[in-house]
Amino acid sequence: MQNEQKRFESLCIHDQNKEYTTLPHQLPIYATSSFEFSSIDEGIDIFSGNKEGHVYSRYGNPTIDTVAAKIASLESFGTDTDSFALLTSSGMSAISTLSIALFEPGDALLTQENLYGGTTELFEKILKRYGVEVYYADLGNKSELESKIKKYKNIKGIYIESPTNPTLACVDLEIIAKIAIENKVHTIIDNTFPTPYLQRPFSFGIDFIIHSTTKYLNGHGNSISGIIIARSSEHKNEIWKAQKLLGTNCNAFDAWLLNNGLKTLQLRMDRHCQNAMALAKFLNAHNKITTVHYLGLQDNPYHELAKRQMSDFGGMLSFEIDGNLEDARNFMNKIKFCTLAPTLGDVDTLVVHPASMSHLNIPKEIRERNGISDTLVRISVGIENINDIIEDITQALR
Numbered sequence: 004m005q006n007e008q009k010r011f012e013s014l015c016i017h018d019q020n021k022e023y024t025t026l027p028h029q030l031p032i033y034a035t036s037s038f039e040f041s042s043i044d045e046g047i048d049i050f051s052g053n054k055e056g057h058v059y060s061r062y063g064n065p066t067i068d069t070v071a072a073k074i075a076s077l078e079s080f081g082t083d084t085d086s087f088a089l090l091t092s093s094g095m096s097a098i099s100t101l102s103i104a105l106f107e108p109g110d111a112l113l114t115q116e117n118l119y120g121g122t123t124e125l126f127e128k129i130l131k132r133y134g135v136e137v138y139y140a141d142l143g144n145k146s147e148l149e150s151k152i153k154k155y156k157n158i159k160g161i162y163i164e165s166p167t168n169p170t171l172a173c174v175d176l177e178i179i180a181k182i183a184i185e186n187k188v189h190t191i192i193d194n195t196f197p198t199p200y201l202q203r204p205f206s207f208g209i210d211f212i213i214h215s216t217t218k219y220l221n222g223h224g225n226s227i228s229g230i231i232i233a234r235s236s237e238h239k240n241e242i243w244k245a246q247k248l249l250g251t252n253c254n255a256f257d258a259w260l261l262n263n264g265l266k267t268l269q270l271r272m273d274r275h276c277q278n279a280m281a282l283a284k285f286l287n288a289h290n291k292i293t294t295v296h297y298l299g300l301q302d303n304p305y306h307e308l309a310k311r312q313m314s315d316f317g318g319m320l321s322f323e324i325d326g327n328l329e330d331a332r333n334f335m336n337k338i339k340f341c342t343l344a345p346t347l348g349d350v351d352t353l354v355v356h357p358a359s360m361s362h363l364n365i366p367k368e369i370r371e372r373n374g375i376s377d378t379l380v381r382i383s384v385g386i387e388n389i390n391d392i393i394e395d396i397t398q399a400l401r
C-alpha cells in the first residue's frame with residue numbers, strides 16, 4: 004500500500020506490512036473474526052475445502068486449531084487412530100454439540116446415574132425435549148449393560164464417566180467398548196478427571212472423548228473451554244457442521260491460556276497424584292474420617308481396575324467425616340490454606356461439599372444411592388507442598 008496517497012483516517016484503519024516478521028516462538032493469539040483471500044479463486048477454494056485455510060473464526064482459527072490438534076495428539080498417543088478434535092466454548096458445549104451431531108429424535112442414549120451434575124441435567128432437560136431418550140444402567144455391570152442394549156433397540160450411544168465425581172467409581176472401558184462395537188453403538192467418555200496423561204480411552208476402543216479443558220488441561224483456573232475428540236475422521240463433517248451452526252467454538256484467548264497450561268500437564272499431574280496419594284493415606288489413618296475414596300488405596304473397590312486402565316490414580320479424592328451435616332459445615336468453614344471453590348484440577352487445593360454445592364440439584368435419594376452423603380467432602384489436591392495441605396486439613400478437622 005502506498006501510504007503517501009492515502010488519507011489520515013484510512014491510515015488509522017489499514018495495517019501496514021501484513022507479512023510482519025519471522026515466525027513467532029510462541030503461539031500467537033489470532034484475534035480476528037475473519038481471514039483475507041488474495042483472490043476470488045482462493046476464496047472459493049478455501050470455502051469449498053479444496054485448499055487448507057481459514058475463513059471465519061466460528062469455523063476455525065489458527066490459535067484454536069493448533070491447541071485442538073495438540074490435545075488430539077495426546078489422546079491418540081500410542082494408538083494408530085486418525086483422530087480429529089474441535090475446541091468448544093466449555094465442557095458442556097462439547098457434550099451438547101457432540102450429542103446434537105450424533106443423535107436424532109427417536110434415538111436413545113444409555114448412561115450412568117452418577118454423571119457430572121450438569122451432564123445429567125442437559126440430558127434430562129434439553130436432549131429429552133428434542134426427542135432423544137435417556138436410559139440409565141450400572142455400566143460396570145456387563146449383563147445389565149447387555150440386556151439394556153437388547154431391550155432398547157434405539158440406543159445409539161453409551162455415555163461414560165470414569166472415574167466419576169466425587170466418589171471415583173470406575174467402569175471397565177474395554178468391556179463397554181467391546182459390547183458397543185458388537186452392537187454398533189457409539190461410545191462417548193468424559194475424560195476430564197484422568198486427562199490423557201493418566202487414561203487414554205481410544206486405546207480401549209472408545210469412539211469419542213470430551214473434556215472440560217477448564218479443569219486439569221488448563222490447570223490454572225483462568226479459562227473456560229472444552230473439547231470433542233473423535234477417534235476417526237468419519238464423523239468429522241457432522242460434528243464440525245453442528246459446531247459451526249450452534250456457534251459453540253472456543254475463543255482464541257481461552258485456547259491460548261489452555262495451551263500454556265498444557266505445556267506442564269505431565270509435571271502437574273505427577274505432583275497431583277503424588278500429593279493425593281499422601282493425603283489419602285493420611286486421611287485413611289485419621290480417627291475423625293470414616294471413609295476415604297481414593298483409587299490408589301489398596302482397599303478401594305476400583306483399585307485393580309484403575310491400575311489396569313490408568314497409569315496413576317489422579318488428583319481427586321473424597322472422604323466422609325464421622326459426624327453430621329453440621330460437622331461437615333464446620334470443617335468447610337475452618338479451611339484456611341486450601342480454597343473453597345466449585346471447580347477442580349487447578350494448581351491449588353480446592354475443597355467442595357458436594358451435597359450442598361455441586362450436587363445440590365440432584366435428588367437426595369439418587370445422591371445417597373451414589374455415595375454422596377451429607378458429610379462427604381471432595382478435594383482436588385493441588386501441587387503445593389503436601390505438608391501445607393495436610394496441616395490445613397488437620398487443623399480444620401480439629
Ligand SMILES: *Cc1c(COP(=O)(O)O)cnc(C)c1O
Nearest residue numbers: 093094095119193195215217228
Ligand atoms: C466441569 C466439568 C464438566 C463441565 O465443564 P465446563 O467447562 O464447566 O462446561 C463436565 N464434566 C466434568 C467431569 C467436569 O468436571
